[in-house]
Amino acid sequence: MTTIKAIRGMNDILPEHTPYWQRLESTVSGLLASYGYGEIRLPIVEHTELFKRSIGEVTDIVEKEMYSFDDRNGESLTLRPEGTAGCVRAAIQQGLLSVPQRMWYAGPMFRYERPQKGRQRQFHQIGVEAFGTATPDIDAELILLTARLWRLLGIDQHVTLELNSIGSSQARADYRAALVTWLSERREQLDEDSQRRLESNPLRILDSKNPDTQALLDNAPNLADFLDEESVADFARVCDLLDACGVSYTINRRLVRGLDYYNKTVFEWVTSELGAQGTVCAGGRYDGLVEQLGGKATPGIGFAMGVERLVLLIEAVGAQAPAPERADVYVVAVGDNAHRTALAAIEALRTALPELRVIQHVGGGSFKSQLKKADKSGAAVALIVGEDEAAAGVAGLKPLRGQGEQTQVALGDLAENVSNIVMQDITAT
Structure with a gap:
C-alpha cells in the first residue's frame, strides 16, 4: 500500500x-x-x-x-x-x-x-x-x-x-496607454512573459525580474509624470x-x-x-x-x-528565537492506586496554579525509566507517587535542576511547595 x-x-x-x-x-x-x-x-x-x-x-x-x-x-x-x-x-x-x-x-x-x-x-x-x-x-x-x-x-x-x-484610475489609464505605445515599438526586446503581459496587464512589466527588460524600462515613460x-x-x-x-x-x-x-x-x-x-x-x-x-x-x-x-x-538572521516550551512538573507514578491518586492530585494542582505546565507520565514503565523521562523533559521538579505515598496521602518532590534533596509533602500542600521549587528554578536560569 x-x-x-x-x-x-x-x-x-x-x-x-x-x-x-x-x-x-x-x-x-x-x-x-x-x-x-x-x-x-x-x-x-x-x-x-x-x-x-x-x-x-x-x-x-x-x-x-x-x-x-x-x-x-x-x-x-x-x-x-x-x-x-x-x-x-x-x-x-x-x-x-x-x-x-x-x-x-x-x-x-x-x-x-x-x-x-x-x-x-x-x-x-x-x-x-x-x-x-x-x-x-x-x-x-x-x-x-x-x-x-x-x-x-x-x-x-x-x-x-x-x-x-x-x-x-484615470492617471493610471493615461500612463498605461503611453507605456503600451512605447513598449509596442520595442516588443522584440521584451522577454516572453513581458510580451504576454503587454496585451493583458502591461503595468506588471514594470515589476519584471528580467534584467534586460529592466534596462529597457530605464527610458520608458515615467508613471510619476502622469500622476x-x-x-x-x-x-x-x-x-x-x-x-x-x-x-x-x-x-x-x-x-x-x-x-x-x-x-x-x-x-x-x-x-x-x-x-x-x-x-x-x-x-x-x-x-x-x-x-x-x-x-x-x-x-x-x-x-x-x-x-x-x-x-x-x-x-x-538569528533573531531571538522563542524559548522552547518545557514542563514545570513531571509526574512519576508507579502502581494503579498511585496513578489514580496522582492524577487527582495534579488536577487539583492545575486548578490552584493554572499557569503551571504539568506532564503526567502515561504508558506505564518502571520508576527508573519514568525518572529518566522526567529529567529529559526539562521540568524543574518531579512529583513522585508510589503505592506507599498514595496510601499515606503524600508525594515526593525531587528537584531536577538544582541541588536540593527530595522531600515528602502532603498532597494538600502541593501547590505551595511546587510553586516555590519552580520559582527557584526560574530565578536560577
Missing part, C-alpha cells in the same frame, strides 16, 4: 517550528490591538466572481493560479488566493462601513504556483485593512505599524521600505509623516503591485536575506474596491504579510 503524502506545496508545520509562528502571531495580535484594530475571521472559500471582480480577470492570479471548482449546486467557488476581497465583501455584507473601521485577519491562502522556498501553494498571511479614511495619515499609520512590528521581532535591520504612488495633483499631494504628505517619525524608505517608481484594485500609495517591505522571495509585506490604497464590489464608495487601504517568509527571515 502506498503512503499518502501531503499535497505538493502544502506543508506541515512541525512542533519544532510552531513556536516561531506562535511568537509572530501573538506579537502581531498584541500590536494591532494596541493600535485599535479588531480581528475578523473570514471564510476560506468564496464565490469565484468575488476575485474576478476585485483582483482582475487578466491577472496571473485569476488566469492561472486560483483553486476554483464547482460545488454540488453548480456554483463556482474558489479557495481564497488573498484576503482583502473577502474582508471587503464581509464589511459590505455585515454593514460595517457606516463608520471608519480598522480590522485584521489571519489564515491560509491558496495559489497554484511552482513551490519553492518562501512560496507555497498553501501559504499563510496576516492582513490588515482600514476603511473610511481618505486622508494620508492612515497610510502613514499602517506603515509605522509595520515598522514597529519589525523592531519587536528583531528584524528591523534586515528589511527596507519601498514606496510609490500609482495615482488615480494627478491629489495623488502627488497625498504621497508627499505620506513621505512627510514618515520623515517626521524617522522611518527610512526608497521611492521605487516601478512599484505597482500585482492586483488591479490598487490606487495612490503602494508599498513593500523587502529583504535581501531570502533570495528571490524578498517581499515580506506589501499593500496599498484601494479606494474604489468597496464600490466595485457593490458597496457605497468608501476609501480603503491595507497590507498583507507572509507568515512563512517572516518566519524564514527570523530564523535566517
